[in-house]
Amino acid sequence: MTKSSKESASVISAKVDDSRQKIILSSASFLSFHRTLIIVGGVLSAILSLICLPSVVGHGRLLHEGFSSLRLLTMFLAGCVFCFVGLSVPFYVGQKHVLKKSLTDKDLVFLGSLIAIASLLTYTMSWLQVHLTNVPDILRLQQDLRIFVLILPVAAAAMIVVTFFDVNTALLFSIILCTFLTVILESNLWIFLYFLLSSFLGIHWLYPYHDRFKPIRAGIFVGLFQGFLVGLFLVLRQPSMGWELYPLYTLAAIMGGILSGVLASGLIPLVEYLFDYTTDTRLMELATMDHPLLRELMLQAPGTYHHSIIVGNMVEIAAKSIGANALLAKVAAYYHDIGKIKKPLYFIENQFDCENRHAKLAPSMSSLILISHVKDGVELARKYKLGQPIVDIIQQHHGTSLIAYFYQKALECRERVRQSKKGTELPPVNEEDFRYPGPKPQTKEAGLVMLADMAEAACRSIPNPTPARIQGMVNRVINQAFADGQLDECELTLKDLHKIAKHFNQILSTIHHKRIEYPSTATAKFESHPKCKETGNGRDTDQKSAAQSGKSEANKANSGTDLKRLGLQ
Ligand SMILES: [Fe+2]
Ligand SMILES: [Fe+2]
Secondary structure (H helix, E strand, O other), rough: OHHHHHHHHHHHHHHHHHHEEEEEEEHHHHHHHHHHHHHHHHHHHHHHHHHHHHHHHOHHHHHHHOOOOHHHHHHHHHHHHHHHHHHHHHHHHHHHHHOOOOOOOHHHHHHHHHHHHHHHHHHHHHHHHHOOOOHHHHHHHHOOOOOOHHHHHHHHHHHHHHOOOOHHHHHHHHHHHHHHHHHHOOOHHHHHHHHHHHHHHHHHHOOOOOOOHHHHHHHHHHHHHHHHHHHHHHHOOOOOHHHHHHHHHHHHHHHHHHHHHHHHHHHHHHHHHHHOOOOOHHHHHHHOOHHHHHHHHHHOHHHHHHHHHHHHHHHHHHHHHHHHHHHHHHHHHHHHHHHHOOOOOHHHHHOOOOOOOOHHOOHHHHHHHHHHHHHHHHHHHHHOOOOOHHHHHHHHHHOEEOOOOHHHHHHHHHHHHHHHOOOOOOOOHHHHHHOOOOOOOOOHHHHHHHHHHHHHHHHHOOOOOOOHHHHHHHHHHHHHHHHHOOOOOOOOHHHHHHHHHHHHHHHHHHHOOOOOOOOOOHHHHHHHHHHHHHHOOOOOHHHHHHHHHHHOOOHHHHHHHHHHHHHOO
């Protein structure tokens, strides 16, 4: 076999291995998701079958016709299968074509539990409606419009779902839930529409959730809409009903909406705690800068703290322009480098005038220390319960990028040793040892934090930053990340990258802008002024910046002259 044919054979076998690996991984995730869907769906179907069976078959028939236990078991199993199909088909199709984000096992358990609780609550209300003997006739007026049904806080479930998921998931969930509740109540299309429209508007008025009073406000609006809907319904369906009953039914519908808001408001923090979900209100709490982790970062690693604030501002503005979650991106940027708290002096932004700690270390050791800040950050984020979205972004903010400086240093060291010990065979420098472990950014927000982090750090190294140089550097950083494949797994498009670069340039140019040089004579006059001497040094921050920003020789000479005049040199 020739050399080229051997190479092509090895390439083909590598491709086969790769595709086999992909098939195994995708089938593993397929099985995991479907296993959970089957378990959750199975349990839920059993509950729903028990609840729905009397409604489907008829209470009277079940009680009086005396079905055999085998017949009852068959009916129960048929009910289970029916409910399972009713649940799984919409979720499966939705997962494939409608939902923006794949549902995890935890999500399925949460949504299943919510359907089960809502169904049990509805069944209890329905049972009370049928079996309470001392209920006044006025409250059990018609078969298709019962006052107990109007008070049911069905919209609360949709409002809770939209808080933790996207709008598509909440709409799909509402359709499934409202269908089952209508079957349980033995109601008709009017009641289905009453539940469904209230749920849809609850979603509309609550999303996005970043104010803890919003569920109450949404509940009041839903209540008013329900009152209006019931009024229309009564006019159309109960023309013979006395006008005196209208306020009672309308009030019941309004109460149902308000109850939905109150229930959603109370249950959202509980769900957030039990299922470890992150809401916008939680993100706003984390963004207040009063969090112990950020205070610790400010004390232990002030350079990193300052860098994180700038990255936060950069991603917030860029996220708004590309339709990403600006709040999540900003908060994640604040916390992305918290792992540096453990060894702050090994990172250049915290070294100031200290000696470089890496000078005495082997490049591989330096690289290990740098890589460890990601793992340490993830551990701290988990310890302080920052939430999974923040943990993910901390883990992904360097992707699998190369620590080029220490990799080059390692190559140079190896070359030096090889030349000094001629003939000695040295192991090659493994590039993978100088790469972050990843994973690569999986979301727009994670991709944004990665790009802003790289761009901000790179612009600090520009000796005399002008807008043109900053623009060149930002474009180079983004191109490098793109060419290195770091953005392959997030949803950032080329159009997004263009917008991101534009906003990064604006912010970084504003931060690194040059100030107009103060005339040296004016400075000298100002500093020799008696009032200035009275207040001590007398230099404000602007003058400091002006003195520090000019790195040209002329500036150095001028400042040197100034210092001499002041007797400080
Ligand atoms: Fe980092
Ligand atoms: Fe960073």
